[in-house]
Amino acid sequence: MLVAAFVVPAILIWALLGLLVSLVPLSRVALAMIIGYAIYYGVAEAMRWPGLRPPGRKWQVPGQWVAGRSASWRILVWGFLLGPGFATRNPYAGFWVLPLAVAAVGSLRFGVALAATLGLLHASGRAAALLRDVRTAGPANYLNSVLWSMRWRAFDGLALLAVGGAAIGVLALRW
Amino acid sequence: MRASKLAAAAALAAGLTAAWLMPSRLTVLAALAMIIAAANGYSKAYSP
Numbered sequence: 718m719l720v721a722a723f724v725v726p727a728i729l730i731w732a733l734l735g736l737l738v739s740l741v742p743l744s745r746v747a748l749a750m751i752i753g754y755a756i757y758y759g760v761a762e763a764m765r766w767p768g769l770r771p772p773g774r775k776w777q778v779p780g781q782w783v784a785g786r787s788a789s790w791r792i793l794v795w796g797f798l799l800g801p802g803f804a805t806r807n808p809y810a811g812f813w814v815l816p817l818a819v820a821a822v823g824s825l826r827f828g829v830a831l832a833a834t835l836g837l838l839h840a841s842g843r844a845a846a847l848l849r850d851v852r853t854a855g856p857a858n859y860l861n862s863v864l865w866s867m868r869w870r871a872f873d874g875l876a877l878l879a880v881g882g883a884a885i886g887v888l889a890l891r892w
Numbered sequence: 893m894r895a896s897k898l899a900a901a902a903a904l905a906a907g908l909t910a911a912w913l914m915p916s917r918l919t920v921l922a923a924l925a926m927i928i929a930a931a932n933g934y935s936k937a938y939s940p
Binding site: 751756759760763764765781802807808811812814815818819821822823827831834836838839840841842843844845846847865867869870871872873874875876878879880881882883884885886887890 | 897902912933
């Protein structure tokens with residue numbers, strides 16, 4: 718139930734995004750944007766520079782949407798809003814390179830398939846993280862969560878740099 | 893700091909080399925995007 722509530726809306730929303738961005742010829746522009754975005758944020762995260770904050774929002778699910786409701790309703794609301802990943806905060810810059818990667822594909826079928834897969838993977842990871850945090854939540858784990866976040870930020874930066882390098886390769890060698 | 897610089901340069905070079913070597917260059921980009929998607933979802937703190 719929990720995993721389905723996260724994964725199903727994520728696949729649908731990401732597939733719709735893939736459809737929309739694949740209808741417009743954005744491939745080269747998206748690759749150029751990936752290079753600039755991935756290298757800037759990749760260097761900032763991997764080198765632990767303060768830099769600009771990753772784009773995103775701080776909105777969280779309002780308490781009154783879930784307070785006093787059934788567990789099934791809460792899971793549905795959280796799954797719909799957290800699974801796709803667009804509605805709530807994204808502490809790592811890597812998230813916003815994903816729509817650009819979908820736009821860079823330049824093929825309707827492959828773009829929709831990639832977008833749906835990205836939605837599936839993000840939502841599955843989010844559901845797994847929720848289950849993990851329900852088991853381990855508590856003030857004693859605050860320091861661990863800060864260290865965890867720093868490590869993931871560095872990993873995200875390195876992954877972004879690899880994406881930036883791949884985008885340079887695609888742009889330079891394809892055209 | 894030196895290790896971070898080396899790791900950053902290696903990551904950039906690895907992406908570039910992989911795209912250069914693979915017959916389908918966009919496959920590398922797609923695979924990296926999949927890794928980021930899964931890691932991004934899993935790495936977020938519990939904050940609904």
